[in-house]
Amino acid sequence: MAFEVEQKILDDFVKNKGLKHSSQRKDILMAFLRTEKHLTAEELYSLVRKKNPAIGIATVYRTLKLFCDCGLSRELRLGSEAVRYEHLYGHEHHDHLVCLTCGDFIEVVDPEIEHLQEKLARKEGFTLQGHKLIMYGICQGCKE
Amino acid sequence: MAFEVEQKILDDFVKNKGLKHSSQRKDILMAFLRTEKHLTAEELYSLVRKKNPAIGIATVYRTLKLFCDCGLSRELRLGSEAVRYEHLYGHEHHDHLVCLTCGDFIEVVDPEIEHLQEKLARKEGFTLQGHKLIMYGICQGCKE
DNA sequence: TGTGATAATGATAACCATTTTCATTACTGT
DNA sequence: ACAGTAATGAAAATGGTTATCATTATCACA
CATH class of the missing domain: 3.30.1490.190 (Ferric-uptake regulator, C-terminal dimerisarion domain)
Incomplete structure (x- = not known):
C-alpha cells in the first residue's frame, strides 16, 4: 500500500514542470489510489477530508487535473453527471x-x-x- | 424541404402523450432540420430567433429534449463543452x-x-x- | 540558514450550461 | 365559448467546475 511508483510518476512530473511539492497533493494522491472506485471530485474531497479536514475542494479539482496530465488518471464521462476519475497507471486499457x-x-x-x-x-x-x-x-x- | 415525416413523428408523439401543439416547437423543428450541423441549444436558439425573436432559450432546451424523446434527435457529448444534437430520423447509426x-x-x-x-x-x-x-x-x- | 521568487492553497466569487419556477398565454376537447 | 391543462418566456436557481486573490509554503541559491 505504498504506491511508490505512482508517487514517483507524480514527483517526476512536478519536477520536470518546475512545480513545487505539496503535502495536500500527497494526501489526495493516497486517497485516490487507495480506492479502486471511479470517484468524482466531490467524492474524493470527502475522502481526503478525513485525513486533512482543512483541504479545499478547489485543490482537489486542481490535483485531479494534474493526475490526468501526468498519466496517473483519466476522466470518465458516462453521462451528464459529474466527471469521474479512474486509475490509469497499472491498469490495462478498457x-x-x-x-x-x-x-x-x-x-x-x-x-x-x-x-x-x-x-x-x-x-x-x-x-x-x-x-x-x-x-x-x-x-x-x-x-x- | 417540408419534412412531413419528421413533423408527423413529433405530432404523433405529442398526441400520444396528451401534450399540446405549439407554433414554437414547429419553428424549432424546422430550424433544427434545415441544418445538418450538430448544434448546441444556444446555436439552435440563435437560428430560431431569426424566425421568431420572441422565443426563449428554455423552450429550445425543452424542445430538444422532446426531440430526443420522440426519436428525432440524439445527444452528442464529445467533450466537456455544451451538448450537441444530431438528427436521428433518416440517418443511419454512426x-x-x-x-x-x-x-x-x-x-x-x-x-x-x-x-x-x-x-x-x-x-x-x-x-x-x-x-x-x-x-x-x-x-x-x-x-x- | 536566510531570503527572494514563485508555486500552491483555501475561501469564495464567478462561470456556464442547463433546469426550475411561476405567472401568463395558448391549445383542445366538450 | 369554456374549463382544464400544457406550453411559454423571463428570470432565478442549480450544480459542477474554474478563476481570483490574499496568504502560505516550497525551493534554488546566496
Missing part, C-alpha cells in the same frame, strides 16, 4: 458497459474491436490517438 | 471520429465493430441497448 437500470458498470475490453477501430481510423486518414467506447444495456441482475 | 487538432469530426460506422460489441455485451450478461463510440486522432489535413 471500455465500459453501463447498466441503464441500476447505473452500475463493468470494465471490458475486446482486442478485436480495438484493432478494427485502428483500421477504420486509418482508412479515413486519421492517426488514432485514443477512443471512448461506452456500451449501454441492462445487466444480468436487473433483468430478473 | 459513430464519430474527432480530430484533436481542429476539432472537426466525421461520421463513421463499422458493422463488424457493432457486431462485436453485441457479442461482448452478451458474454457479460448484458442486453445491449446502445453504445457510444468516439475515436480521437489527428485528421489528414492537420497532419500536413
